[in-house]
Amino acid sequence: MDDTNQQNNMEEINEQITGFWAYLTGQELWFTIGTGFLRVIIILILALTIVRVTRSLVDRLFKKRGKGRIRITERRENTLKKLIKNVIAYVVYFIAFIMILDNVLGFNVGALLAGAGVAGLAIGFGAQNLVRDIISGFFIIFEDQFSVGDYVAVGGIEGTVEEIGLRTTKVLSWTGEMNILPNGNVTQVTNYSVHNGLSIVDVNIPYESNVNDAERAIEKIVEELPQKYEFIVGIPEVIGVQNLEVSHFVIRVIADTLPGFQWAGERNIRKEIQNELYNAGIKIPAPRIVMYTGDEREKLLEKKQEREQE
Template identity: 80%
Template sequence: MNIEERLQNSWEYLTGPGLWITIGEGVLRIVLIIILALIIVRVTRNLVDRLFKRRESGPIRITERRENTLKKLIKNVVAYIVYFIAIIMVLDNVLGFNVGALLAGAGVAGLAIGFGAQNLVRDIISGFFIIFEDQFSVGDYVGVAGIEGTVEEIGLRTTKVLSWTGELHVLPNGNVTQVINYSVHNGLSIVDVNIPYESNVNDAEKAINEIVATLPEKYDFIVGVPEIIGVQNLDVSHFSIRVIADTLPGFQWAGERNIRKELQDKLYKEGIEIPAPRIVMYSGDEKQGILENRERGE
């Protein structure tokens, strides 16, 4: 067969209906597999949402924090599995690859890569224990790896933390070696109120007691009436009275800000001013006169 006949046969094959019918069938199969995969993922996500909505009436009770974490994790794992199966179906049923040989080769290659992917394995194992031990959950305010923020997502390999200034930090789970979780137990607001020495301690505590008694009604995140501990320290121009208050988890900083605001307004109305540093200077004659008056009890 000469070159002209080969070119003619190739042209007939390219322009003939058989090739385009085969290509069309292949494209149609790929589209159907993709659509089926998307439908399965969406249906599975809806089923997961419905399943967790019934947690309150079911025998198994979990916290809302853990619920949000498990929901996102299950949805992601299901999506990975479905998409992987869809890719295998496209390769095997549409493109005609020998998937068995590919998987065997991938297994050998994966074993070789695994020796160099120790960090990846460490991240996955750490992610498993983070979820299993419930170290933190989606929505918790935590401090991890020197970063503080709200947990947006927990995966098997990475954790996403959104800081209060808006930065989204993606941390490998293997780097989460120490966790500070501010959302598990009630917080404690600690406020030191500076009072000038010209004011009486009892009068200041009375004014503080009057205002802190009204705080639980104004702020629902303050649990119980704040407590006055007493005089915390003595400074150059003032003494400090410490006030503590229990708050809902993660609201201890909001509690401190609002307690300061309320106390400042109340103390100002009571005539107790904010102390300022001051220096009193005496001449030699004045100092001697003051000492003599003190000796006479004047």
């Protein structure tokens, strides 16, 4: 009996191995795999094609929009274009993923989505920061707080906005670092690209020079600056004497510049004024130290006492 049972078990194992091998080498399995693989490729190709076509349509739409009566600024246009393209890509790829699960892998998508909805509700209570980031990103775009290409100071970081998403914002620092900020952390924004900038330049003039002569020389210099530098808007204004220091007085010059060019304006105004004043014989004042010997000090103290007694 034992030998018969063992022989039957061996035969059953051999039959299972033979059946499994026949299944692996059969045409039906490979036909199913090939068909499923082909469906995945077709779905991915369709998704990529739809994304590219919609992106080109978005570009054309904004070009036609720019020629119409209702126009938006270039900075806001770049922001909206990138956001719309990203949203379309997310939606198309998500639909493609669902189609692969349903048509290729045979999952019950309805039950899967229902379970995902319940799980998403549970996760949502713990993902408050994610919800806050998305809501903040929506209001950043809706209120046009800043746009792609703007130079901003936000969250302790200063730089150029490279991309605005619903969850994060990318800011490129002038030293090359790419900073990624959650939109929920954007609580205060300083945008340097909305209105014209103001360059403020203080020029130190030694007391040996005449105030009127120095002002006339500076006014002659600044009249030519708008022709040399396109980012300087209008002729800079010489305000006059701003401060009286120990060894010099200070003449202040202000100039309107294009948005974001106030620092470049200050650098170039200083350079031009310094060169011209040097050529006119007006030198930069230097600190002065007056030294007295012991005898001279006593004589000065005696004279001071005599004046006080008088």
